[in-house]
Amino acid sequence: MSTSTSTFVIRWINFLTMILALAVIGFGVWMSSHQDECKRSLTIPVMGLGALILLISFIGFLGACKHISLLLWTYLVLLFIVLVAIMVFTVLAFIITNTGSGHTSPGLRYKEYHLEDYSSWFIKQLNNTDNWSHLRSCLVKSEDCNDLSKRYKFLKEYRHAELSPIEAGCCRPPSECGYPMVNASYYDLSYKPVSTNKDCKLYKNDKSIKCYDCNSCKAGVAQYMKTEWRVVAIFNLILFVILSFVYFVGCCARRNAGRSDQLKVRGR
Numbered sequence: 050m051s052t053s054t055s056t057f058v059i060r061w062i063n064f065l066t067m068i069l070a071l072a073v074i075g076f077g078v079w080m081s082s083h084q085d086e087c088k089r090s091l092t093i094p095v096m097g098l099g100a101l102i103l104l105i106s107f108i109g110f111l112g113a114c115k116h117i118s119l120l121l122w123t124y125l126v127l128l129f130i131v132l133v134a135i136m137v138f139t140v141l142a143f144i145i146t147n148t149g150s151g152h153t154s155p156g157l158r159y160k161e162y163h164l165e166d167y168s169s170w171f172i173k174q175l176n177n178t179d180n181w182s183h184l185r186s187c188l189v190k191s192e193d194c195n196d197l198s199k200r201y202k203f204l205k206e207y208r209h210a211e212l213s214p215i216e217a218g219c220c221r222p223p224s225e226c227g228y229p230m231v232n233a234s235y236y237d238l239s240y241k242p243v244s245t246n247k248d249c250k251l252y253k254n255d256k257s258i259k260c261y262d263c264n265s266c267k268a269g270v271a272q273y274m275k276t277e278w279r280v281v282a283i284f285n286l287i288l289f290v291i292l293s294f295v296y297f298v299g300c301c302a303r304r305n306a307g308r309s310d311q312l313k314v315r316g317r
Contacts (some may be wrong), residue, residue, distance in 0.1 A: 062298065074099035078096065142278045161218070172267075188266070189256075195213065197220055214276075219266035222236060226243065282301065
């Protein structure tokens, strides 16, 4: 790859990447202004990632435009660190999300989830008192459980609904408890549970209690996190391929910039 070609490619790739980074930062700011307190914390990594991409892209763009070997070296080192971090996170994400799945129950369309099915890392994080206290407060504020009775007026409709993992685990007692269902948000707890599962005694019809302290609720959150992490892992694989190409072009540009510097020195 010639000097002009490599620098031209890396210059425009990083110019487009800077625009993308600005869009990511803008999206993070928008999320921060439109989300509640619980979800707002998710915007910090988004804006941080955008700022990091913007910084690295600017260094690469400037180095390619000015043919400055030092800037291109800095750009390549930072990009290499990002590539390693992406690969490590992606591998760990696939390992952590390799276990756990839903269980079907007779007469129900949605699945139920068991905490012990998931990776030890998920279990440790969700059993941490501080972590779960924060997550629990977010679940209560979300009003997802209270909305079920508004969305499903009839029991038959509710039984055949496709509930999310969090709705299935946090808004209702496990099916094995055997509590008669009155409506989508109320169960007859006067019946003695037919199961020894401790979640049966933890469930209450109170909207601030529900099954938020149940292992089934933690399992629902684990399933949700697993799905989200898998999506992120797949996205990271795509991003890794793209950035690897950019890194290759950057290596060519730095090498050619170095040759150009040597020719200038010899020509003096």
